Amino acid sequence: MKSVLPILTVLFALVLIWYGAAIGLNAQWTRDQAARAGVEVSFSDILSDTLSQARPKLPAPHQVAVELYQSTWDEEVNGRRGIVATGTLSNRSLIYHGWVTLSATMLGFAFGTGLGILLAVGIVHSKAMDMSFMPWAIASQTVPILAIAPMVIVVLASIGIKGLIPKAIIAAYLSFFPVLVGMVKGFRAPDTMQLDLLKTYNASRFGTFWRLRLPSSVPYLFASLKVGIAAALVGTIVGELPAGASAGLGARLLSGSYYGQTIQIWAALLAAAALAAGLVVIVGVIERIVLGRMGMRS
Amino acid sequence: MIGAWGALGFWVLATLANVWLAKRFSHNRLVQLFIPALFGVTLLVLWEGIVRGLNVSPVILPPPSMIGARIASSLPMLWTDFNQTILKGALSGYLMGCGAAVAVAVAVDRSPFLQRGLLPVGNFVAALPIVGIAPILVMWFGFDWQSKAAVVVVMVFFPVLVNMVAGLKATDALQRDQMATWSASYWQGLVKLRLPAAMPFLFNGLKIATTLALIGAIVAEFFGSPTRGMGFRISTAVGQLDLPLVWAEIAVAALAGSAFYGLVALIEKGVTFWHPSQRGRA
The missing domain is CATH 1.10.3720.10 (MetI-like)
Known part of the structure; x- marks a missing residue:
């Protein structure tokens, strides 16, 4: 708890820098407007104008906060397309777009994690698989995998697969490698003494796996799940970028950049950040509960 | 079809070779490099054979040889x-x-x-x-x-x-x-x-x-x-x-x-x- 104050200080400094940058970046436009109108502007005019432009270069934090409120709560509760008025989520609200992104992320994350764990089991038990596959799995982490995202989307669309699945495939691919590498490490975490002990019990391979390797891999599992779920979200958002996607936080970013709606971009960005933070925190809470019940809490 | 079966056959053979090598010579430095290399080549052969054998359109997945030429x-x-x-x-x-x-x-x-x-x-x-x-x-x-x-x-x-x-x-x-x-x-x-x-x-x-x-x-x-x-x-x-x-x-x-x-x-x-x-x- 003693780090609350330092964190708040750093956050406060960040907001201050943000305001300063907003004033600095937007001042030029204000001065140009004033010069065109032939009016003299005072410093306080610049100050108030830079923080309330409709399409600023950098929107001030409070403008983004207002946009966030309007495109979530206000749109759903008071808007005529909101969930209160129509019973379905409004397609102009960030909740709807966030939900689209979240569902693709979760689907891909589940697939990627499952596949990663299965392959890790295979790699730990088969020397041939370990020696042929692991170098490639490690090398593939150095490859900018996201570059293939637009191709996956377009190719799958051309054979008739659209919507959730292509994005989920990219998310799965991105969350797959951290989980695989982490789980291989986790399954190998038991030391020789523990493995020897199970040998003296005449434990089968399956028994060793079930009673020793799997439990001791759990801390590694959660560490890689945290990396994996953040990677899956990034994958989904980038997967929504190619033209054609009309829903999702990535599509919202792209349309904002097409129409110069900077406030909308920042709101979508903050929504994505909140989503990522929420997912990581949820995984962290589950980790605490599980490790606590297993008696492994550090 | 022949291409696809050929590639599958190569895959099985290469896997067997890798299993055998991993069992016998797993401490040899050269073999440690050879096994992943063979695995990579196998993937390429499998890709090439299946794409050509099943006539997959290059618009969906081009074979590696076409990519190499490009x-x-x-x-x-x-x-x-x-x-x-x-x-x-x-x-x-x-x-x-x-x-x-x-x-x-x-x-x-x-x-x-x-x-x-x-x-x-x-x-x-x-x-x-x-x-x-x-x-x-x-x-x-x-x-x-x-x-x-x-x-x-x-x-x-x-x-x-x-x-x-x-x-x-x-x-x-x-x-x-x-x-x-x-x-x-x-x-x-x-x-x-x-x-x-x-x-x-x-x-x-x-x-x-x-x-x-x-x-x-x-x-x-x-x-x-x-x-x-x-x-x-x-x-x-x-x-x-x-x-x-x-x-x-x-x-x-x-x-x-x-x-x-x-x-x-x-x-x-x-x-x-x-x-x-x-x-x-x-």
């Missing part, structure tokens, strides 16, 4: 894209971002208060989808490589910062006491003890940042770029369904990514030769 025939274009995206965008952004992160880490080093605040915030930001900032930076810095470098700076900054701050704390009390008994000044202690001790952590961050730099530079080009660059080429070639060219760019990106990572790993080996993780490896 690489050979468009080398000048690939070089321009490589130059634009990797050398100008990713590399300059990487150097600036990592340099700034190290500088900030050293600057806040004297204030434990700031460190305690910066570390959780940095860890948090490092997990965020920062690529999303790309459209904003493209608006600010224009379409050319400067905006890509800016995206890369933001993307690599936090992972390197977090690792460097952690690294500067990595010395134990005994070592710091030793410096104190020698009446070393703050700067002497920093340069002779704590910076070297931070190097394994720093390089961990630098290695993570190599991949992020390439991703940032390529994805930023999806939001607007001059008519060259790997991200530009990928997005336009996908639009024209010129899949061999897309795969050619991906192959170049993969090679560049591995080479970049390998280079940083090599420097790490030279700098942190004393660390346990580097010792005992020829």
